[in-house]
Amino acid sequence: MCRVVDVRRAVLARNDELAKELRGEFAARGTAAVTLLSAPGSGKTALLERLLAASRKRGLRAAALTADLATEHDAVRLARTGAPVRQIHTAGLCHLECELLRAQLAGWAGRDAALLFVENVGNLVCPAAYDLGESLRVTLMSVTEGEDKPLKYPTAFGLCHAVVLTKTDLAEAAGFDERAFTENVRSVNPGVPVVRTSAVSGAGVDALLDRCAAVRGRPPAHRPAMAAAGGDGAPPAGGHGTGAAGRAAHRGTRGRRRPRTQLTGGRAEFAPARRAAGGVPADASGLFQGQPRRPTRLPPGDVRCGGGTAA
Ligand SMILES: Nc1nc2c(ncn2[C@@H]2O[C@H](COP(=O)(O)OP(=O)(O)OP(=O)(O)O)[C@@H](O)[C@H]2O)c(=O)[nH]1
Numbered sequence: 001m002c003r004v005v006d007v008r009r010a011v012l013a014r015n016d017e018l019a020k021e022l023r024g025e026f027a028a029r030g031t032a033a034v035t036l037l038s039a040p041g042s043g044k045t046a047l048l049e050r051l052l053a054a055s056r057k058r059g060l061r062a063a064a065l066t067a068d069l070a071t072e073h074d075a076v077r078l079a080r081t082g083a084p085v086r087q088i089h090t091a092g093l094c095h096l097e098c099e100l101l102r103a104q105l106a107g108w109a110g111r112d113a114a115l116l117f118v119e120n121v122g123n124l125v126c127p128a129a130y131d132l133g134e135s136l137r138v139t140l141m142s143v144t145e146g147e148d149k150p151l152k153y154p155t156a157f158g159l160c161h162a163v164v165l166t167k168t169d170l171a172e173a174a175g176f177d178e179r180a181f182t183e184n185v186r187s188v189n190p191g192v193p194v195v196r197t198s199a200v201s202g203a204g205v206d207a208l209l210d211r212c213a214a215v216r217g218r219p220p221a222h223r224p225a226m227a228a229a230g231g232d233g234a235p236p237a238g239g240h241g242t243g244a245a246g247r248a249a250h251r252g253t254r255g256r257r258r259p260r261t262q263l264t265g266g267r268a269e270f271a272p273a274r275r276a277a278g279g280v281p282a283d284a285s286g287l288f289q290g291q292p293r294r295p296t297r298l299p300p301g302d303v304r305c306g307g308g309t310a311a
């Protein structure tokens, strides 16, 4: 277990270093990098299709990287907007890391865009702990997922600059309690803006694009309390501290106690999260249990599809 812990710390520390570098590179190029994080199927790609089209209308040069374990479906959908798009295959990884991101950016026209959207792998757990050098981190949830998800996935919702509620056209049919959802969001991330969207009607797309465009050369208006409580001092210059805080939150060493719900005899009880040896929760992702982690190298072209070979 100790070896697993050491490897994990080293991976996260290395990612934080790369995130600092990436953040500097984005700033130097005048690029606002916006990452999208959600559960599978929340509507990241559908919203991105809208955002890319709206960017084009505004004359804002936008590009997108989209990450999945398999298929080129998302890249194909996004490329229809005419924007530069690359599909990243994560070779089994359940989240994006800076190393993978940087490999995709090298020599790609899309990296000079004013807005670079990065769609993470659909997963509300592991992606939250990895700073990608982004200017704006957006966590999405659809109205069909349940109002309690911000409480169940506090790092994903607590460590972002904006929360997007998707599929609002289905809210009534789903019996979605928006007030409870907003309260839950604010309890893990006080003051975070919540943007309501529908990729079907286009509602909220312009408001979200405004927020994305606003972080070009400027820090995000909202600084998550969880990032401030990361414990590693000041965030990187021009950054937001999600890396340090994410790392701390991921390993469960932050000051705030994270309650764990236990169901015993029909009653819900709360207990402090169990710590594995070394203070690190056992890894549920399989990341450190022999999965391939090397970045994929894909052939040149505007849409990067197809399996790619290990670098
Ligand atoms: N009614 C409705 N359906 C939506 C909306 N946004 C997305 N969908 C549908 O939800 C499904 C999933 O949407 P995607 O955009 O693929 O979701 P995703 O988050 O990119 O999914 P992964 O990349 O697999 O994690 C598709 O069938 C979409 O058509 C929306 O605003 N309203």
Ligand SMILES: [Mg+2]
Binding pocket: 044, 045, 046, 074, 119
């Ligand atoms: Mg998608």
